[in-house]
Amino acid sequence: MNTAEHLKIEDLHTYFYSNVKRAFIHSVNGVSLTVNKGETLGIVGESGSGKSISMLSTMGLINAAPGVLQGEVTLHTKQGSESLLKGLDQFVKIDIQDKRIISVKKDLNAWNKQVENNMKHIRGKEISMIFQNPKAAMNPYETIGKQIVEMVLLHTELRNKHEAKEKAVYWLERVKIDSPQWRFDNHPFGLSGGMCQRAMVAMALSSEPSLLIADEPTTGLDATIQSKIIDLLAELQQELGITMVLISHDISVISRLSDNIAVMYSGTVMEQGPAKAVLDVNSDKTHPYTQALLSSVPEEHNLLANGHLKSIDGEVPDTIDIPAGCRFYARCKMKHSGIEKQCHHENPPFQEISPGHRVRCWLRIN
Amino acid sequence: MNTHQQTGDTWLSPVQSLAHKLNLDSPWVKHKLDFVMPMGVTIIRELLLALALLFGVSLVVFTILYAAPGDSFSLLLSGERSASATEEVAQSLGFSNSWFGQYSTWLINILHGDLGTSIRTGQSVFENVVSATINTLNLTLAAMLVTLIIAYPIAIYTSVRSATPLNGPLTIFAYVISALPLFWLAYIGIFVSTNVFDYFPLGIGLGVEDDMEIMQFLLPVLILGIGSGTVSEVVRFLKLEISRVLEEEYIRTAKAKGASIWRHGFKEGLLLPTSQIISSKIPFFLGGAIIVEQVFNWPGMGRMAWQAAQDRDFPVIMGIALAAAILVRLGSLVHRMIYIIVNPRASHE
Numbered sequence: 001m002n003t004a005e006h007l008k009i010e011d012l013h014t015y016f017y018s019n020v021k022r023a024f025i026h027s028v029n030g031v032s033l034t035v036n037k038g039e040t041l042g043i044v045g046e047s048g049s050g051k052s053i054s055m056l057s058t059m060g061l062i063n064a065a066p067g068v069l070q071g072e073v074t075l076h077t078k079q080g081s082e083s084l085l086k087g088l089d090q091f092v093k094i095d096i097q098d099k100r101i102i103s104v105k106k107d108l109n110a111w112n113k114q115v116e117n118n119m120k121h122i123r124g125k126e127i128s129m130i131f132q133n134p135k136a137a138m139n140p141y142e143t144i145g146k147q148i149v150e151m152v153l154l155h156t157e158l159r160n161k162h163e164a165k166e167k168a169v170y171w172l173e174r175v176k177i178d179s180p181q182w183r184f185d186n187h188p189f190g191l192s193g194g195m196c197q198r199a200m201v202a203m204a205l206s207s208e209p210s211l212l213i214a215d216e217p218t219t220g221l222d223a224t225i226q227s228k229i230i231d232l233l234a235e236l237q238q239e240l241g242i243t244m245v246l247i248s249h250d251i252s253v254i255s256r257l258s259d260n261i262a263v264m265y266s267g268t269v270m271e272q273g274p275a276k277a278v279l280d281v282n283s284d285k286t287h288p289y290t291q292a293l294l295s296s297v298p299e300e301h302n303l304l305a306n307g308h309l310k311s312i313d314g315e316v317p318d319t320i321d322i323p324a325g326c327r328f329y330a331r332c333k334m335k336h337s338g339i340e341k342q343c344h345h346e347n348p349p350f351q352e353i354s355p356g357h358r359v360r361c362w363l364r365i366n
Numbered sequence: 367m368n369t370h371q372q373t374g375d376t377w378l379s380p381v382q383s384l385a386h387k388l389n390l391d392s393p394w395v396k397h398k399l400d401f402v403m404p405m406g407v408t409i410i411r412e413l414l415l416a417l418a419l420l421f422g423v424s425l426v427v428f429t430i431l432y433a434a435p436g437d438s439f440s441l442l443l444s445g446e447r448s449a450s451a452t453e454e455v456a457q458s459l460g461f462s463n464s465w466f467g468q469y470s471t472w473l474i475n476i477l478h479g480d481l482g483t484s485i486r487t488g489q490s491v492f493e494n495v496v497s498a499t500i501n502t503l504n505l506t507l508a509a510m511l512v513t514l515i516i517a518y519p520i521a522i523y524t525s526v527r528s529a530t531p532l533n534g535p536l537t538i539f540a541y542v543i544s545a546l547p548l549f550w551l552a553y554i555g556i557f558v559s560t561n562v563f564d565y566f567p568l569g570i571g572l573g574v575e576d577d578m579e580i581m582q583f584l585l586p587v588l589i590l591g592i593g594s595g596t597v598s599e600v601v602r603f604l605k606l607e608i609s610r611v612l613e614e615e616y617i618r619t620a621k622a623k624g625a626s627i628w629r630h631g632f633k634e635g636l637l638l639p640t641s642q643i644i645s646s647k648i649p650f651f652l653g654g655a656i657i658v659e660q661v662f663n664w665p666g667m668g669r670m671a672w673q674a675a676q677d678r679d680f681p682v683i684m685g686i687a688l689a690a691a692i693l694v695r696l697g698s699l700v701h702r703m704i705y706i707i708v709n710p711r712a713s714h715e
Binding site: 059061063108109119120122123124125128129131133136137138139140141142150151154155187189200203207 | 527530614624
């Protein structure tokens with residue numbers, strides 16, 4: 001297997017500044033991820049765990065101005081390596097006195113300009129994205145065909161509208177939309193959710209990117225359609241050999257596609273490793289959070305005595321005041337008296353327990 | 367037709383399936399059908415609505431005029447005030463009939479295309495109202511253009527660049543000029559143009575006589591455009607719409623594609639708000655036109671209505687009321703049309 005790095009995220013921090021609370025919301029707090037060429041990285045975690053935000057930060061797509069965006073994101077392309085976050089920190093000025101934040105000032109216009117500059121040859125051309133809720137994520141005022149043609153004309157060699165249309169129809173056919181030459185003239189509202197998501201996949205792939213980021217591509221679709229979309233993505237990934245980052249809160253979706261899996265919780269990666277190792281239900285090496293996620297998948301052995309599905313008690317903590325100890329401490333079912341003090345007061349390191357498999361848990365280190 | 371496996375999530379709109387049955391497989395035909403049918407339906411519905419509205423307006427205005435004190439013929443009697451003379455004139459003008467008699471006579475005449483003649487001048491109401499309406503349209507449309515030209519840059523600049531030092535002053539500027547009273551602004555305009563530019567800017571019959579000079583047109587237009595009090599409203603509305611649209615998910619997709627967000631946001635963020643604001647502000651501009659036309663002696667609807675109200679010239683008042691209602695309806699019709707053209711989803715609602 002080719003293991004050249006494709007996208008490397010190092011120590012990414014995305015903090016939003018809350019004016020009311022005069023504090024940072026640490027949405028993404030020191031995330032490091034590596035995606036190898038031709039592989040699929042699945043990022044799983046509950047809502048608010050920072051999985052989407054970390055990918056949106058990578059693409060420079062965060063609308064609400066983040067207070068801080070730090071870290072290194074390197075994309076390896078045919079032309080060489082590109083640093084995607086370069087030069088951004090110079091536009092933020094934070095005034096801290098006595099450990100209290102007095103003000104956060106940001107030159108938003110210069111920041112945006114720098115982002116556009118960094119991303120000029122990346123967005124669409126190198127990295128494509130698909131989003132959840134395709135009917136809102138595709139322009140409702142344009143036909144899907146026009147939107148795909150736009151992508152083709154922007155990022156491929158084709159300059160002729162007629163050829164671009166042929167290409168768009170080809171891609172619509174490729175994602176198994178029937179009678180694509182008809183569907184070409186449909187607006188997103190004229191398609192069902194599943195078809196619209198297929199069209200979006202076609203659009204994302206039509207620029208022949210090297211990396212596809214799928215941000216919750218199945219959320220909001222019927223279960224049967226979800227499964228078909230996942231099959232489609234798996235098939236296309238096989239055929240085209242592109243690198244993929246798949247984000248989902250549904251670990252069963254992640255497990256169907258991923259070579260590597262990162263489990264995120266409260267803005268950090270709790271566990272990362274080969275899919276096989278992370279998803280191993282019988283393993284005593286994996287993180288308690290991963291195990292809790294796996295045991296809330298609707299399968300027979302996960303049912304409680306009354307027939308209900310197991311769930312993870314408690315809620316994702318807010319990311320303003322981060323506890324000193326393990327972030328999962330409050331909800332962890334596996335903490336025991338021997339180790340509890342350490343869990344409560346010290347943040348566990350991200351320890352490699354077997355080649356390529358890292359876990360952030362005191363249980364697995366000692 | 368290719369024979370792909372049925373994906374299970376296929377859906378044809380009624381129009382598409384009709385086209386399919388008729389073997390009109392060409393996307394072009396389907397496209398046109400999808401487009402033309404809702405358009406026709408909208409036009410017919412708007413026209414029917416307009417007819418009902420016109421009837422309502424005429425009824426209300428007529429009733430108010432009937433109940434209002436004063437009459438339109440005292441003036442014609444030129445000093446002769448004997449009871450018999452008054453009675454005679456009232457009789458000849460049809461004023462001695464009951465409310466219903468008068469209204470039904472007027473309505474029947476209307477249905478014959480006859481708006482009657484002005485009591486004061488004896489001229490055809492229809493001709494006068496049409497020429498006045500055209501003059502007013504010139505004035506109000508040009509004034510709207512002025513409003514938009516002032517409001518657009520402010521709205522776009524402040525909504526896109528949220529944190530510049532110019533932001534506050536520009537917004538305050540928009541509010542201040544919206545707060546200037548129209549009549550005051552009009553006289554200031556005349557004062558400045560006569561004293562500084564040595565030019566007397568009174569309209570002397572645009573459309574009626576063709577020797578109107580550019581200043582005579584420009585000054586009233588500028589005054590109405592600035593002073594109609596809508597600049598700040600347009601700015602606020604546009605700002606709201608632009609920033610709302612820029613937050614839409616499909617704009618994020620456009621960014622992720624590397625495409626222009628303005629190209630994608632144009633229809634919902636600029637075109638639709640513009641057409642909506644123009645159509646909804648027509649009544650305001652017509653109201654403002656009454657003052658401006660009065661001050662600048664502009665031969666439009668506003669001045670004509672004002673004069674007719676003073677003279678109790680009922681046929682003219684009725685004609686102008688109808689013309690104003692038609693203009694307002696027309697604005698809304700144009701807006702609906704643009705909405706359907708831009709947003710095909712509307713035809714399925």
